[in-house]
Amino acid sequence: MDATSLTVASSAMGAPRVDLPTGVHVLERGWLSSNSVLFEEGDRLSVVDTGYISHARQLAGLIDRIGRGRPLARIVNTHLHSDHVGGNALLARRGAVSIQIPGGDADAVRAWDVERLSYRATGQRCARFGFDRVLRAGDALELGGLAWRVLAGAGHDPHMVMLYQSERRILISADALWEDGFGAIFPEIEGQPGFAQQRVSLDLIAGLQPALVIPGHGKPFRQVDAALQRADRRLDALQSSPQRNARHILKVLVKFWLLQVRQAPLPRLIEHFGRARYAHAVHQRHFAQRSFAHMLEQTARELCAAGAAALDGVHIRNVQGSDAE
Numbered sequence: 546m547d548a549t550s551l552t553v554a555s556s557a558m559g560a561p562r563v564d565l566p567t568g569v570h571v572l573e574r575g576w577l578s579s580n581s582v583l584f585e586e587g588d589r590l591s592v593v594d595t596g597y598i599s600h601a602r603q604l605a606g607l608i609d610r611i612g613r614g615r616p617l618a619r620i621v622n623t624h625l626h627s628d629h630v631g632g633n634a635l636l637a638r639r640g641a642v643s644i645q646i647p648g649g650d651a652d653a654v655r656a657w658d659v660e661r662l663s664y665r666a667t668g669q670r671c672a673r674f675g676f677d678r679v680l681r682a683g684d685a686l687e688l689g690g691l692a693w694r695v696l697a698g699a700g701h702d703p704h705m706v707m708l709y710q711s712e713r714r715i716l717i718s719a720d721a722l723w724e725d726g727f728g729a730i731f732p733e734i735e736g737q738p739g740f741a742q743q744r745v746s747l748d749l750i751a752g753l754q755p756a757l758v759i760p761g762h763g764k765p766f767r768q769v770d771a772a773l774q775r776a777d778r779r780l781d782a783l784q785s786s787p788q789r790n791a792r793h794i795l796k797v798l799v800k801f802w803l804l805q806v807r808q809a810p811l812p813r814l815i816e817h818f819g820r821a822r823y824a825h826a827v828h829q830r831h832f833a834q835r836s837f838a839h840m841l842e843q844t845a846r847e848l849c850a851a852g853a854a855a856l857d858g859v860h861i862r863n864v865q866g867s868d869a870e
Contacts, residue, residue, distance in 0.1 A: 564757060564767075566713060568689050570611055571765055574600065577804040579629040579761045582717060583611055584689035589618040591688055593708065593717055594761065595632030598670050599805060604632045605639065619643045621686065623698070623719035623761065624705035625650045625662055626728075627669040628801075634672035645686075648679035649704030660822065663731070667798055668821035680706055693717075700743025701728030707746075714756035721746040723760040724772050726779050729797045733790055734826045740784040747776055791831040795844045798823060800853055800863075808862035815841050 565571065568585035578596030581604060590612045596604050608617055620642055622630050636642055646654060653661035657673050664671045680686075684695040691710050698707040698721040708717040720728030721743070732739035750758075751773055758772065759765045766772060783790040802817060803809075809817075815838045818824040824841070832840045845861050848854035855862050 565765075566689060566691060566715075571759055572604070572607055573764055574762070575804070576762055577628060577801065578604075578631070579720075580759065580763075581607075581632075582759055583608060585612070585615075586618070586689060588615055590615055591619040591621065592617060592636075593621045593688070594623055594629045594719075595620060595636060597628045598631035598634075598672055601632035601635040601672075605635060608636075616640050617642055619645065621645045621680070621688070621708070622647070623707065623717065624702040625654070626702060626720075627664055627667065627671045629719075629761065630674065631671055633674035637674055643678060644674060644676040645678040645680055646676045647704040647706050648681045651676065651679050663823075665820070666822040668802060668817055668824070682706065696749060698746050698749075700730060700732075700739055700746045703732055703737065703739075703742065707750075709753060709755070714754070715759065716750065716753060716755035716757070717759045718750065718761065720761040722750055722758060722772060722776055723763050724758075724766040724768075725763070725775055727776050728761065729794045730783060730790055731794060731823065733787060734794055734823060734830060736830075740780065740790075743780055747773060747780065788831045791827045792844070792847070795824065795827055795840070796848055796851075796853070799841070799844050800848060803848075803854055803861065803863035806863075808857075808860055811842060811845060811859050811861055814845065814861060 570583040572581040572583060574580055574596055578600045579594045581596060582593040584591045590608060592608065617636055617640065620633055620636060622645065624647060633644055637644060650662065654676055659665045680695050682695055682697040686693045686695065686708065693708045693710050696707045696709055698705040698719055701720040705719050705721065707719055707721055727743065730739035730743055755769055757765060757767050758769055799814065818841055828837050828840050845854065845856065849856050853864055855864055
């Protein structure tokens, strides 16, 4: 799926593979933007996650189309990575919108600390937004007329939360579980216990036995046991080789950037990530024996070998329809 593609799944579509409650719409995005889950709630709407900043206007238009004049009243964010909150600022400017975020990020948002929020660390963009409620594990939410429980989902991000609807056994898993994997384990590159936290999150999901998972990226799915088995194997592989995890994170960061710029000279890529703390953390902890530029050039070559990018002389360009795997 490319950076601008979109699939809308909803109860009205009558698609048995999705089987969503009435008034729930999954806006499945490309890998640049997270999925958004839109809830109809009488005369208002709520949305979980808002994608990347470059798709904010597209998301606003989709909400208007589905809402048919009803205002958006609430944004719930599973975590604050740039691809999940990029529409917050634009949507909040359009009316009285409550923004609810994981509690562990509250101080960083108040101060708008772009290092702690990872935007400068990853070399990504996000417009400033505020919030009026924090979410913590165990909290209850009502979305779309259904009761949801907030669950801890750390691993990919230490403050990430998931949302679980126990009667329908529906899990909004954010980036803790996709149909074929999970989000990159960023904490590990700075010496934080991301692998252990990811294992706890996967075990929690297994114990819930959800019937349907709505992931942060990719289509909703019901073959949850198979997805968990794949995720466990992937986590085992990454945990056995922290350098492999570091390489994966570099590829994710570069691919994400290519999804935005589409193509660029290699020196521009190196200059861009020279301002990104995560790239330097990977270099210092895992690849200090080579130059920073050589590390990024090798990352570019690995993306090309995987079919996720292509080199034309000294220019690297994105290849659509591929992720960083």
